[in-house]
Amino acid sequence: MSAPRVGVIGGGQLARMMQPVAINLGIQLRVLCAKPDDSAAQVIPDSVIGSHSDINAVLAFAKDCDVITFDHEHVPSEVLSALIDAGHNVQPNPSALQFAQDKLMMRAALTEAGIACPKWAQISSAQQLEDFALAVGWPLVLKSAKGGYDGKGVWLVEAQAQALEVISDIHAHGQEVLAEECVPFVRELAAQVARSPHGQCVAYPVVQSTQTDGICHEVIAPCPEFSEDRAVAAQEMALRIAALLDVTGMLAVELFDTGTELLVNELAMRPHNSGHWSMDGAVTSQFENHLRAVLDLPLGSPAQVTPFAVMVNLLGQDLDNLHSAFRHVMARDPGVKVHLYGKAVKKGRKIGHVNVVGDNLGDLTQRAWHAADYLTGVIDE
Amino acid sequence: MSAPRVGVIGGGQLARMMQPVAINLGIQLRVLCAKPDDSAAQVIPDSVIGSHSDINAVLAFAKDCDVITFDHEHVPSEVLSALIDAGHNVQPNPSALQFAQDKLMMRAALTEAGIACPKWAQISSAQQLEDFALAVGWPLVLKSAKGGYDGKGVWLVEAQAQALEVISDIHAHGQEVLAEECVPFVRELAAQVARSPHGQCVAYPVVQSTQTDGICHEVIAPCPEFSEDRAVAAQEMALRIAALLDVTGMLAVELFDTGTELLVNELAMRPHNSGHWSMDGAVTSQFENHLRAVLDLPLGSPAQVTPFAVMVNLLGQDLDNLHSAFRHVMARDPGVKVHLYGKAVKKGRKIGHVNVVGDNLGDLTQRAWHAADYLTGVIDE
Numbered sequence: 001m002s003a004p005r006v007g008v009i010g011g012g013q014l015a016r017m018m019q020p021v022a023i024n025l026g027i028q029l030r031v032l033c034a035k036p037d038d039s040a041a042q043v044i045p046d047s048v049i050g051s052h053s054d055i056n057a058v059l060a061f062a063k064d065c066d067v068i069t070f071d072h073e074h075v076p077s078e079v080l081s082a083l084i085d086a087g088h089n090v091q092p093n094p095s096a097l098q099f100a101q102d103k104l105m106m107r108a109a110l111t112e113a114g115i116a117c118p119k120w121a122q123i124s125s126a127q128q129l130e131d132f133a134l135a136v137g138w139p140l141v142l143k144s145a146k147g148g149y150d151g152k153g154v155w156l157v158e159a160q161a162q163a164l165e166v167i168s169d170i171h172a173h174g175q176e177v178l179a180e181e182c183v184p185f186v187r188e189l190a191a192q193v194a195r196s197p198h199g200q201c202v203a204y205p206v207v208q209s210t211q212t213d214g215i216c217h218e219v220i221a222p223c224p225e226f227s228e229d230r231a232v233a234a235q236e237m238a239l240r241i242a243a244l245l246d247v248t249g250m251l252a253v254e255l256f257d258t259g260t261e262l263l264v265n266e267l268a269m270r271p272h273n274s275g276h277w278s279m280d281g282a283v284t285s286q287f288e289n290h291l292r293a294v295l296d297l298p299l300g301s302p303a304q305v306t307p308f309a310v311m312v313n314l315l316g317q318d319l320d321n322l323h324s325a326f327r328h329v330m331a332r333d334p335g336v337k338v339h340l341y342g343k344a345v346k347k348g349r350k351i352g353h354v355n356v357v358g359d360n361l362g363d364l365t366q367r368a369w370h371a372a373d374y375l376t377g378v379i380d381e
Numbered sequence: 382m383s384a385p386r387v388g389v390i391g392g393g394q395l396a397r398m399m400q401p402v403a404i405n406l407g408i409q410l411r412v413l414c415a416k417p418d419d420s421a422a423q424v425i426p427d428s429v430i431g432s433h434s435d436i437n438a439v440l441a442f443a444k445d446c447d448v449i450t451f452d453h454e455h456v457p458s459e460v461l462s463a464l465i466d467a468g469h470n471v472q473p474n475p476s477a478l479q480f481a482q483d484k485l486m487m488r489a490a491l492t493e494a495g496i497a498c499p500k501w502a503q504i505s506s507a508q509q510l511e512d513f514a515l516a517v518g519w520p521l522v523l524k525s526a527k528g529g530y531d532g533k534g535v536w537l538v539e540a541q542a543q544a545l546e547v548i549s550d551i552h553a554h555g556q557e558v559l560a561e562e563c564v565p566f567v568r569e570l571a572a573q574v575a576r577s578p579h580g581q582c583v584a585y586p587v588v589q590s591t592q593t594d595g596i597c598h599e600v601i602a603p604c605p606e607f608s609e610d611r612a613v614a615a616q617e618m619a620l621r622i623a624a625l626l627d628v629t630g631m632l633a634v635e636l637f638d639t640g641t642e643l644l645v646n647e648l649a650m651r652p653h654n655s656g657h658w659s660m661d662g663a664v665t666s667q668f669e670n671h672l673r674a675v676l677d678l679p680l681g682s683p684a685q686v687t688p689f690a691v692m693v694n695l696l697g698q699d700l701d702n703l704h705s706a707f708r709h710v711m712a713r714d715p716g717v718k719v720h721l722y723g724k725a726v727k728k729g730r731k732i733g734h735v736n737v738v739g740d741n742l743g744d745l746t747q748r749a750w751h752a753a754d755y756l757t758g759v760i761d762e
Contacts, residue, residue, distance in 0.1 A: 026733070043426065045425065298708060301715040335681070
């Protein structure tokens with residue numbers, strides 16, 4: 001084994017954040033980016049410009065890579081098949097990845113295995129919708145099975161007429177419709193595991209994730225006021241899903257906590273926003289363990305280095321130059337860790353995050369939010 | 382202030398290790414490398430090939446950089462002057478850097494300021510040598526004032542005839558001769574500080590450094606069995622030197638501990654091998670604080686995240702493919718942090734290091750040495 005080369009399809013911030021650990025480990029990264037100024041292309045010398053849906057571009061990109069992995073779930077199945085047919089080592093394998101690409105397949109597989117999910121149904125007709133609504137009540141949630149389009153993918157609908165409109169729209173985009181009950185959760189959690197092709201797994205501490213307008217905004221590791229028993233149950237659920245679906249690399253299982261039950265919300269088979277805290281708060285970050293896992297190397301310890309870590313996302317606001325706020329943020333708090341993605345600021349876009357780690361959760365939370373709010377211009381003192 | 386661009390002259394592992402923190406902070410690095418496969422050129426897209434002693438190459442490189450800093454001390458003074466004359470922001474400034482480039486100037490400045498050094502003298506004649514040897518005894522140490530040539534720069538000499546031969550050789554290479562007493566130290570320490578142009582300083586914990594054949598091999602942070610009073614004295618000494626010489630960026634003060642006294646051995650005005658532990662063991666690594674300091678940004682906390690950190694250098698041995706040892710090292714110890722520099726293995730060459738951090742120093746030391754010995758092929762189980 002000489003210095004291994006990992007090919008990452010997609011040039012977003014997840015590929016970008018693999019580069020620091022690749023540098024440390026002497027692992028070579030090659031990244032397939034849509035544009036020369038993509039977040040990852042800015043920091044990875046071996047950046048190839050091309051589309052993840054162009055079979056020839058992806059095959060040319062994959063040449064001489066020891067393994068191909070992903071920054072996102074959007075690579076079409078025919079491109080994945082072409083990679084496999086050409087003999088490439090793809091991790092996670094398309095047979096696993098399909099469960100992250102198709103929410104109906106995911107719901108069916110988990111339900112068959114007895115893993116708790118919100119009540120769900122595939123909806124093809126008005127009658128099916130009426131029956132499902134009768135069973136779970138209004139409002140309910142509609143999803144396009146294979147992910148979003150035009151920036152939408154999840155709809156909360158209040159009544160039959162509104163729901164039928166959304167369903168037509170989803171069908172008009174060539175997708176199938178997944179309906180789910182609107183779970184009355186008390187909070188959202190995420191359980192992350194890394195799993196390698198030879199079957200080794202590690203489980204990260206279960207975290208609490210808080211959303212703003214459907215976008216992850218704050219993560220606390222470990223989830224506060226959460227019993228050891230329930231934390232272990234969440235980790236076991238994630239480990240079980242990873243083995244069931246033969247996931248390799250990082251798996252994030254987003255969970256609804258109803259107070260008594262843990263229900264699977266979404267799956268992601270890649271490093272995930274809910275694990276960014278690990279860059280400064282764990283012995284081995286999710287990005288390092290993703291690379292180790294897809295290379296089938298032994299995994300690193302997911303243990304926290306301090307009792308708590310708090311991550312707050314930088315969601316684009318009015319301030320379009322984050323660097324102008326560096327001086328204040330760094331002077332006020334010598335312990336805050338700032339992470340920027342090299343992306344242009346747009347309202348609500350994830351453009352970076354801050355981590356603060358230590359003992360006192362209240363203090364960490366206050367510090368992380370202050371830094372994030374100042375960096376994005378929400379506050380100016 | 383938009384995303385700042387830092388130009389680093391020299392493409393070795395120190396420039397390479399600035400890239401992970403630059404990525405996190407969204408700081409753009411440009412590096413001047415001698416060869417396209419230099420350690421830093423492998424991981425920094427904006428790598429320029431050129432010589433650090435070529436005035437035109439360096440001036441072209443420096444264009445559009447917000448600040449110019451260094452991977453090494455070898456940039457000639459005429460090149461530094463040209464940068465300053467062209468209006469570039471150079472940190473550390475040449476007026477500080479000269480004390481890291483010329484050991485006679487350094488000794489004179491520290492001695493004048495009353496900072497403890499080994500007994501020393503400039504030697505131009507046999508009579509001066511005889512007088513100095515009479516004062517300090519044999520053996521003594523000879524150094525070429527402006528650093529090494531042909532891989533040599535420091536000679537331990539036993540007697541007059543041998544010493545005169547070395548002195549002629551140094552003079553033949555156009556350099557002046559610094560003679561120093563051979564200090565009977567009980568151990569070697571290093572005190573690192575970061576200092577910014579506006580004068581803010583932070584002091585890292587004082588570390589113990591152990592050399593093998595004159596090359597740093599192991600560093601323990603903080604220095605064990607070292608009283609708080611003496612640690613503070615070492616930190617104060619480093620802070621005083623930084624202010625005295627107007628150093629910006631990282632300063633490493635290598636010290637001899639005689640058991641009762643602390644004597645300055647060498648200075649380095651850049652990130653230094655004695656601070657590599659900070660990549661995994663401190664809130665803010667020396668590489669992040671170097672970038673923050675040269676950009677005149679507020680400095681990060683140098684506090685340790687665990688009670689102890691142990692770093693062991695990977696010095697090239699017989700095993701020429703470090704990656705072949707990954708599987709064993711990672712499987713045996715999920716907590717070890719491996720850092721490779723992308724350099725070809727040569728006997729005795731620094732090709733990487735490992736860090737292990739935690740509570741139990743004996744355990745950490747054993748684990749760090751095992752990983753390093755296995756990665757370099759010294760042991761095979």
